[in-house]
Amino acid sequence: MAIIETDRLILRRFSPDDWKDLYEYLSKEQVVRYEPYGIFTEEDCKNEAVKRSSNEAFWAVCLKVNNKLIGNVYFNQQEPKEFSNWEIGYVFNPQYYGNGYATESCKAVIDYGFKKLKARRIVAMCNPENIASWKLLERLEMRREGHLLKNIFFKRDEMGECIWVDTYEYAILKDEWYGL
Ligand SMILES: CC(C)(COP(=O)(O)OP(=O)(O)OC[C@H]1O[C@@H](n2cnc3c(N)ncnc32)[C@H](O)[C@@H]1OP(=O)(O)O)[C@@H](O)C(=O)NCCC(=O)NCCS
Incomplete structure (x- = not known):
């Protein structure tokens, strides 16, 4: 897995030592609210950092100035592979929002996905109530292609009933990204 460098950031593979920085954000309810999982314990984060260190789908995002891990981007190829469709996701530490x-x-x-991984189409999904998430997708100039009504559930209420939620689907094609 390569390293990606931007003006302010380094994106690299996770290492097991990253668990403390992971814990700083995955332990917060506000961060996992729209994710398919609940808050992480320290033990969960230790295991997760080990798992992510051998999973190329997870990019650890670090500040160049001090190497602090401030979040992660998920980028994974969907099946069937010959469609060259990839999915992007992201989770960041709230201390660093708004920058x-x-x-x-x-x-x-x-x-990187379009140039190096030969992606043809990149998709993203989010809950319409997660405004920060779809605003990000619109800053990326991805197109809202669908609003699926109560198509999925990640969590259950205190009675054990499924909490059905809507999904916005976004996408962008390689040619659109490069303005071709
Ligand atoms: C989704 C999430 C990553 C968005 O974080 P964010 O801080 O809003 O996004 P960015 O880091 O791109 O910052 C953009 C904000 O910084 C501002 N900003 C400041 N400097 C900026 C710059 N150089 N470039 C772009 N935006 C800048 C923008 O105006 C914007 O603020 P606004 O929303 O008030 O207009 C974050 O809310 C998160 O991690 N949520 C929890 C996990 C989650 O729900 N993930 C998505 C599941 S689908």
Whole structure:
């Protein structure tokens, strides 16, 4: 897995030592609210850092100034592989919101995906209530292609009932990204 460098950031593979920085954000309810998982314990983060260190889909996003890991971008090829469709996702530490770091890192991963990984189409999905997420996708100039109604659930209520949620689907083609 290569290293991607931007003006302010280094994107690299995770290492097991990253668990503390992961814990700083994955332990927060506000961060995992729209994710398919709940908050992580320290133990969960230790295991997760080990798992991610051998998974090329997870890019650790670090500040150049001090090497602090401030979030992650997920970028994974979908099946069937011959469609060359990739999915992007992102989770950042709230202490670093509002600085354009997620935008800067996603732009770099998208560019890397189209140029180096031969992606043809990149998609993203988010809950319409997750405004920060779809605003990011629109800053990336991805197109909202669908609003699926109550198509999925990640969590259950206190009675054990599924909490069905809507999904926005976004996408961008390689030619669109490069303005061809
Ligand atoms: C989704 C998430 C990454 C967005 O974070 P974010 O801080 O809003 O996004 P960015 O880092 O790109 O920062 C953009 C903000 O910084 C501002 N900004 C400041 N400097 C900037 C710069 N150089 N470039 C771009 N934006 C900049 C923008 O105006 C924008 O602020 P606004 O929303 O008030 O207009 C974050 O909310 C998150 O991690 N959420 C929890 C996990 C999650 O829900 N993930 C998505 C699941 S689908």
